[in-house]
Amino acid sequence: MGKVYIVGIGPGSPKYLTDKAKEAIKGADVVVAWDESSSYELKTIERLTEGKKLYLQNGENFVKVYEEVAQEYRGKDTNIALIITGDPCISSGIKHLTRIFKEFDIEVISGISSVQIAAALARISLEESAVISFHYHGEVELEEKMKELLELFKRGRHIIALTGEVTPNEIAEYLMSKGVDGKTQVLVCENLTLSDEKIFRGTLNQIRDKKFSPLSVSVIINPKKQ
Numbered sequence: 483m484g485k486v487y488i489v490g491i492g493p494g495s496p497k498y499l500t501d502k503a504k505e506a507i508k509g510a511d512v513v514v515a516w517d518e519s520s521s522y523e524l525k526t527i528e529r530l531t532e533g534k535k536l537y538l539q540n541g542e543n544f545v546k547v548y549e550e551v552a553q554e555y556r557g558k559d560t561n562i563a564l565i566i567t568g569d570p571c572i573s574s575g576i577k578h579l580t581r582i583f584k585e586f587d588i589e590v591i592s593g594i595s596s597v598q599i600a601a602a603l604a605r606i607s608l609e610e611s612a613v614i615s616f617h618y619h620g621e622v623e624l625e626e627k628m629k630e631l632l633e634l635f636k637r638g639r640h641i642i643a644l645t646g647e648v649t650p651n652e653i654a655e656y657l658m659s660k661g662v663d664g665k666t667q668v669l670v671c672e673n674l675t676l677s678d679e680k681i682f683r684g685t686l687n688q689i690r691d692k693k694f695s696p697l698s699v700s701v702i703i704n705p706k707k708q
């Protein structure tokens with residue numbers, strides 16, 4: 483019987499693509515990956531997809547594509563690699579994926595997350611941090627997410643925010659409006675590990691009016707943990 487591999491490919495640079503991920507992609511008959519200008523998936527794995535049946539996704543059709551692939555290969559002896567940026571267990575809808583492919587034998591292959599790269603740049607411990615994703619998968623309201631972020635910061639956690647549908651500026655604005663000190667240290671990590679990587683180090687106050695790439699991770703340093 484074929485198998486479904488949910489493969490984390492790291493944050494973009496092929497230097498962060500693990501041997502385990504390469505093996506799974508090389509051994510697959512079918513590869514499912516995002517193909518959008520803002521997405522680096524195909525570039526990261528470009529030499530590994532030759533001769534494979536490729537299913538391409540975008541923001542509009544990604545669920546449909548997964549469902550189509552599940553329908554097409556159910557009960558067949560086909561190995562399928564579902565390509566996921568960073569690590570599959572961070573803000574990548576793993577719950578939905580495992581539901582769609584519930585009739586398959588599934589293996590999740592961990593990848594190096596943008597969250598880990600950002601934590602390394604900020605030199606903070608993940609166990610003293612909270613990861614907040616602003617990719618909702620239609621489940622949680624923005625206001626609720628913001629409240630959760632504030633709560634966790636007040637309780638002494640560093641915040642690592644995947645700033646998908648919300649900008650770093652909006653997060654800064656919200657925190658300051660709730661009384662968080664504008665001098666709080668922040669990193670905004672854009673296009674990590676890619677050729678146009680940029681790291682901004684400053685304060686909440688300073689990022690208020692700056693423009694950042696949609697592909698960014700913000701780290702808000704908690705002074706209680708310094």
Ligand SMILES: C[S@@+](CC[C@H](N)C(=O)[O-])C[C@H]1O[C@@H](n2cnc3c(N)ncnc32)[C@H](O)[C@@H]1O
Pocket residue numbers: 493494566567568569570571572573574594595596597617643644645646671672673674675676696697698699
């Ligand atoms: C749908 S989530 C997937 C996260 C991914 N599973 C991970 O572990 O990095 C996409 C978000 O991750 C962050 N991200 C992923 N790759 C990135 C990179 N190379 N540079 C900066 N942020 C990145 C951005 O916040 C982006 O909006």
